[in-house]
Amino acid sequence: MQAIQADNLVVRVGGRKGRDAVNGLSLGLGRGVHGLLGPNGAGKTTLIRTLATVQSPTSGTLSLLGTPAGGKLRPVRRRLGYLPQHFGYYKRFKVREFVEYLAWLKEMPPALIPKAVREALERVGLSDRAEDRMKSLSGGMVRRVGIAQAIVNEPELLLLDEPTVGLDPAQRLRFRELVAELGREACVLISTHLVEDVAAACTDVVLVNEGSLVFQGSPADLATAGTASHVGDSPIERGYTALISAKSTGGAW
Template identity: 60%
Template sequence: MTGLRVRHRSTVALDGVDLAFGPGVHGLLGPNGAGKTSLIRVLATVTGPADGRVEILGEDLGDHRRRGEVRRRLGYLPQEFGYYPGFTVREFVAYVAWLKEMPAADAPAAVERAVARVGLADRIDVKIKTLSGGMVRRVGIAQAVVNDPRVLLLDEPTAGLDPEQRMEFRALLRELGRDAAVIVSTHLVEDVAAACTGVTLLDGGRVAYRGTPSSLAALGGTTGEGADGGGSDDLGDNPIERGYTAALRAHRASTARVAVR
């Protein structure tokens, strides 16, 4: 994406964002209102940019005729995804496979594989309305991966998952990231530290930091010191949390200096 701008009425959600993603697991971090969900929704072709250029898998999203092709090759889990409570897990994931125009002969096996990957093989013929919130979230992940997407977009995917399920999900992310570009929007920096190969920090609709989880953690120091060498007890409980806060503060200080000039 180049010069990506997104507006919601009078509010600028993304302001001139330049980013590129390849295979691997990429974490999107940032405070509420930073632009994470807006970015995910543009990549999922749910909303269009006000300005700039976005290309996915060689297709320019500015060409409306090509968006359908992109959607068939994407996987997408929104922060709050809609489903039919009366469907079984199998029926719902199969329905999404049909929407993605997967070959009818391949879909049944793909559905079973996707459901097994999220640990719900024993619930595949259970109605979704009987599942717990964490299990419903896992159904959402299953529908996102049923077509073995080349680009996988996940918005707060671990919401509602217990610690064991989150560990299993991180392992799944690492597996998926071997061949696909997996972009995960989350507030949980520990998920980024455990599963991601790259991290992008957004703040106020702009890129505040880009690097690896280890380089972000390095900004937080290892002995309670921040990037400036001062005490950092107020920055977080571990290096990556402290690095996250230090990067945000550095970006905001830089933005304030530019504004003053």
């Protein structure tokens, strides 16, 4: 079973006079770590929000963990983990309390929550900050708390929107190790602007532009799409540039 199955998916934003941020996208993703790449405005965040059941499809079909997106989503949401690009929190919450609260919202059995929270904080290296207030944390630490709440329920489908923003190089390396572990049992989709993170952490790359699927394949396949004449400091960056330039109606920046 594919964790994500989208067929001719359209998601309109901005009401009737808005635009199709996701435009006829067809995609199937199963277990593993998948990188979602694309320029600003490509539709990545809208797609992630739709997969997280925050936003509803306009047309087409979407199935999540075997359940149609138009069906009963509550059971699906218990099996999801989601880190938005920007997330809010009560500043006076302790780190532990915040992750516990999100575990409760995910309807985890109360008896399992304390242990699950401890393990999630340990996995992101924040065990020693569990009793600190959220307002006292650095930006990178807040991001790591966000990752902890996303994985606290051991999700079968994990959606991460720009998860490495604010992380230092050592933390990004640990993050790559963590998602590799998670991808052995779950479908992990990481939306990012950092091509090098995708090359290092992901077994599969999904490239979107102007709301449509441009490429899906391995990082090695993406690296072969470019030539020395394309912009980029590495083969995978040049492959990314080549595919985006070919698809973009406005030309490469």
